[in-house]
Amino acid sequence: MCFDVSLTVQEQELVDIAQDFTAAEITPNAGDWEHDRTYPRDTQMAAAARGLGGVLVPKADGGQGVSYTAACRIFEELANGCMAFTFSMVVHNNFAMSLAANGSALLKDKFLADLIACRRIGAFLLTEPGMGSDAQAVACMARPDNDGWVLDGEKAWISSASHAGVLSIYAQTDPSKGWRGIMCFMIEAEREGVHRVGPYAMAGGHALGTGGFRFEGVRLTRDDVLLEQEAAFKGAMGGIDSARFFVGAMCTGMVSAALERSLEYVAARPAFGQKVADFQGIQWMLADVATDLEAMRLLTYSAADTWDRGGNASMAAAHAKKFATRAALTRLTDCMQVMGANGFMIDEVAARHFASAKMCQFMDGTTEIQNVVISRGLLRNR
Ligand SMILES: Cc1cc2nc3c(=O)[nH]c(=O)nc-3n(C[C@H](O)[C@H](O)[C@H](O)COP(=O)(O)OP(=O)(O)OC[C@H]3O[C@@H](n4cnc5c(N)ncnc54)[C@H](O)[C@@H]3O)c2cc1C
The missing domain is CATH 1.10.540.10 (Acyl-CoA dehydrogenase/oxidase, N-terminal domain)
Structure with a gap:
């Protein structure tokens, strides 16, 4: 490093x-x-x-x-x-x-x-079967009832849904107010009317226990309120920048592991009377992996540093997430390529991380949403 x-x-x-x-x-x-x-x-x-x-x-x-x-x-x-x-x-x-x-x-x-x-384990429930990127279009309804609310609706694509014990649920309490009507409630997953959906069968990354929740007449009280109207949506969006550079850090970790394994492999694998590591084409492919790894690390830690200093990290976090997830996908396939067919075995770290790198392009805002953030920043005040 x-x-x-x-x-x-x-x-x-x-x-x-x-x-x-x-x-x-x-x-x-x-x-x-x-x-x-x-x-x-x-x-x-x-x-x-x-x-x-x-x-x-x-x-x-x-x-x-x-x-x-x-x-x-x-x-x-x-x-x-x-x-x-x-x-x-x-x-x-x-x-x-x-x-x-x-x-x-x-x-x-x-x-x-x-x-x-x-x-x-805590789970963050924003996404729904009918809504992902357009997060303000929350359809889960918490209908005011006496001193509290009654919750109905469904959440989808929730990390740790299979085993989470505490849920923070974003629900609309007043549709006339749009995103300002959304509130966040924190409740135990065993509450009456809470049903788990899944876990989902995905292309990989099953240790995450991804799934959903269905709510049928769940009673919520004032004691369950984590964030009030207006503050809830702002809170969800405010935390997303740090979540984005955490994804950058995870991509850095995955590519780092795959590069290490590939170096070990090519240094030991013979072909045409020499080591695979001796072919310049292989060396340059690994050099490109190392360059992107360094770049993803720099973007990630620059965004984290901006955040730690109390600066606006939105653009930096979007750059880090977009670049790191793209680079991870490309460079993990390079790490597989230098190992030949053996690199394609699912027990090999690059192959296992490959599906996870794709997952990273969806969570905490897709690549396209990072571009929305970046282009908005570029064009602001023009
Ligand atoms: C493994 C995993 C774990 C997750 N964990 C959680 C979790 O714990 N909690 C949670 O709430 N959510 C979670 N999510 C959901 C994640 O936040 C959403 O997948 C993400 O917000 C994208 O929404 P979507 O998948 O519904 O895509 P959609 O919003 O339906 O988008 C479909 C396509 O349209 C594109 N698109 C949408 N809007 C625009 C636009 N304005 N401009 C250009 N292109 C656009 C998207 O980039 C995408 O390519 C998780 C997702 C995954 C894959």
Whole structure:
């Protein structure tokens, strides 16, 4: 790695823990998780036992209180082994941070300690079967009823839906107000009227436990409110920039792992009386992987640094996500290519990460939505 970031001693310790945890608990098992389509709940608890369950939660609230730059390094290390497992941890850590920042004392008492310990996993419910990119078109209805609301509708494409214990649900409470009518409620997944959908069968990344929820007459009280009207949609969109550079960090981790494996392979594989590594065409393909890896790392950590300094990271995060997800898809296929047919085996890290890299082009805003953000920024005030 040419580019490095500046971290505190405590942050570096957590990155080291993440690196060791990946080598011991994630990389050896990720193939089985994918093959068996299991969600590694025990591994999540084990990660929390090492301090990785509430990295963004302030220390005063029982978390690690690290910078977003440090969180990126942690997620990069974890994704080196399995992006799907890591993304569930990213969503979960963001969820716990949002509760710490926005939740009432009552909600925090109810859920925060369990979330930091990963005794319960958090899921963020915005997307619906009929709506994704156009997030303000929420159709889930929370109809005012006496002192509270009654929730009906459906959510789709939710990370950790198969096993999440706490849900933050974005629902429309007053359609006449458009996005301003959306509120966010935080409830336990066992509440009467909450039904899980899925998990989905996808092209890969099954350790994420992706699926949906159906709500039938779910009763919500004022105690369940995480974010009020107007604040809820702004809150969902406000957190998306950091989610985008976390995706960049995960792509960096995946390509890094694949490059390492390819280098090891070509240095040992014979062809035409020499090593595959001796062919200049192979060397240059790997050099291109390394260049893109460096570029995705720079864009990702530049966006995280902007965020940590309190700047507007929207453009930087969109650049990082667009470039990193595109580069990951291309460069993972290069890593497979230099290994010949063996690179195509699903147990090989590049092949397994390949489907996950495609997944990264959808979540937290598609590539096209990153272009919407970037072009809006370019044309503002023209
Ligand atoms: C693995 C995975 C995990 C996810 N986890 C979560 C989660 O935890 N919580 C959650 O709420 N959601 C989650 N999502 C959903 C994700 O946020 C959506 O998939 C994403 O917002 C895109 O929405 P869509 O898939 O409905 O695509 P659509 O919005 O239907 O878009 C279809 C196509 O049209 C393009 N398009 C749409 N609008 C524009 C435009 N203005 N200009 C140009 N092109 C456009 C899109 O880029 C895309 O190519 C997850 C998705 C995946 C794949």
